[in-house]
Amino acid sequence: MVKKSLIIEETNQEVFQFINEVINVNAEDIEILKTINKFNIDRLDNQVKAIVNIHKLNDIAKLNEFFISVNKKLEKNRYFVGVVETQNQRKKRLLKKYPSLIARPYILSDFIFKRVFPKLKATRWLYFFITAGRNKIISKAETLGRLVFCGFEIIETRDINNLTWFIVKKVEEYEPKPAPSYGLLFKMKRVGKHGKPITVYKFRTMHPYAEYLQEYMYRTYNLQKGGKFNNDFRITPWGRIMRKLWIDEIPMLYNVIKGELKLVGVRPLSKQYLNLYDEQVKISRLQVKPGMVPPFYADLPETLDEIMQSELNYIKQYKQNPIETDTKYFVKALRNILIKKARSN
Numbered sequence: 016m017v018k019k020s021l022i023i024e025e026t027n028q029e030v031f032q033f034i035n036e037v038i039n040v041n042a043e044d045i046e047i048l049k050t051i052n053k054f055n056i057d058r059l060d061n062q063v064k065a066i067v068n069i070h071k072l073n074d075i076a077k078l079n080e081f082f083i084s085v086n087k088k089l090e091k092n093r094y095f096v097g098v099v100e101t102q103n104q105r106k107k108r109l110l111k112k113y114p115s116l117i118a119r120p121y122i123l124s125d126f127i128f129k130r131v132f133p134k135l136k137a138t139r140w141l142y143f144f145i146t147a148g149r150n151k152i153i154s155k156a157e158t159l160g161r162l163v164f165c166g167f168e169i170i171e172t173r174d175i176n177n178l179t180w181f182i183v184k185k186v187e188e189y190e191p192k193p194a195p196s197y198g199l200l201f202k203m204k205r206v207g208k209h210g211k212p213i214t215v216y217k218f219r220t221m222h223p224y225a226e227y228l229q230e231y232m233y234r235t236y237n238l239q240k241g242g243k244f245n246n247d248f249r250i251t252p253w254g255r256i257m258r259k260l261w262i263d264e265i266p267m268l269y270n271v272i273k274g275e276l277k278l279v280g281v282r283p284l285s286k287q288y289l290n291l292y293d294e295q296v297k298i299s300r301l302q303v304k305p306g307m308v309p310p311f312y313a314d315l316p317e318t319l320d321e322i323m324q325s326e327l328n329y330i331k332q333y334k335q336n337p338i339e340t341d342t343k344y345f346v347k348a349l350r351n352i353l354i355k356k357a358r359s360n
Contacts, residue, residue: 056084067096076148082165101155156249160224205283216266220254279341280306312348
C-alpha cells in the first residue's frame with residue numbers, strides 16, 4: 016500500500032485509479048519516481064516491469080534521451096507512465112490565471128521564447144542558458160509521437176486536473192534513426208505508381224513527430240467524412256488555416272514537375288492508410304500515377320467505402336480516356352472547391 020499512498024499523496028486518487036487500471040501499482044518491481052534527470056533512470060535495475068514518473072515532462076531538457084533510457088530499463092511489453100502539461104493546457108491555465116489583456120500577450124511571448132527559440136540554431140543557446148530546458152511548451156502530439164519514436168506503443172491517455180497522463184508499453188528496442196525536422200517544409204513517404212516509394216512535399220500543418228502517430232490514430236479514432244480523422248489533435252491552429260486555403264499543397268507542384276504526381280489523380284497515400292483499402296482497390300491504384308487533386312473533390316464521398324468506389328470509377332474512366340477524364344474531374348473538383356467550399360481538413 017506504500018506505493019499507492021505515495022502516488023495519491025503526490026497527485027490524487029483519480030491519477031492512482033487511472034494507473035491502476037493497467038498496472039498493479041503495489042507490485043515489487045514497479046518503480047515510482049519524481050524526476051527530470053536521466054541519471055535516476057539509468058541507475059535503476061535492468062528490466063523492471065513498470066516505471067511511473069510523476070514529474071511533468073515539461074521540465075526534462077532532453078526528452079528523447081530520457082525516453083530511450085526508460086526503454087532500456089523496461090522488459091518488452093512492460094509499461095511507462097508519465098504526465099505532461101500540453102500546449103493547449105498551458106494556454107488554458109494562463110488564461111485562467113491572468114486577465115485576458117495580460118494573458119494573451121504573455122501567451123504569445125511565452126510561445127515565441129519557449130517554443131520557437133529552442134527550434135532555431137541562432138536562439139537555442141539563449142533558451143537553454145536561461146531555462147536549462149525546463150518549463151518547455153510541448154504539444155500532446157509531439158509528446159506521444161516522441162514516445163512512439165523511442166519504441167513505445169500508446170495504451171491510454173487521460174486529462175486530469177488540466178494535465179495529460181499517459182500509459183505506454185515498450186514494444187521494441189530503440190533503434191537510432193533521424194529525428195523529424197521542425198521546418199516549414201514537410202516530407203512525407205508515400206506509395207507511388209507500381210508501389211514505388213516517393214517523397215511528397217507539403218508545408219507543415221502538424222506538430223513535430225505527428226507522423227509517428229498514424230497507427231495510434233487508426234486504432235483510437237474513427238475516420239470521418241472524406242477519410243479524415245475526427246478531432247485530429249495533430250494539426251496545429253495555423254495548419255488548419257493553411258489547409259482551408261490550400262496553401263499546404265503548393266510544394267506538391269515540385270512532385271508534379273518531377274513526374275511523380277499528376278495534377279489530377281488518386282491521392283498519394285502512406286503504406287498504413289493504403290492498408291485500410293480493399294485488395295482490389297489497392298491493385299488498381301498502383302496501376303496509375305497519384306495526383307494533387309484527387310477524385311474525392313469531384314465526387315465528395317463520405318465514407319471509406321465511397322472513397323474507394325470513387326477512385327475505382329476514376330481509374331476505370333482514366334484508362335479509357337486519360338485527358339478527357341482528368342479535365343472533367345479537375346473542372347468538377349474546382350467547382351466544388353469554389354462553390355461548395357470543399358476543403359482539406
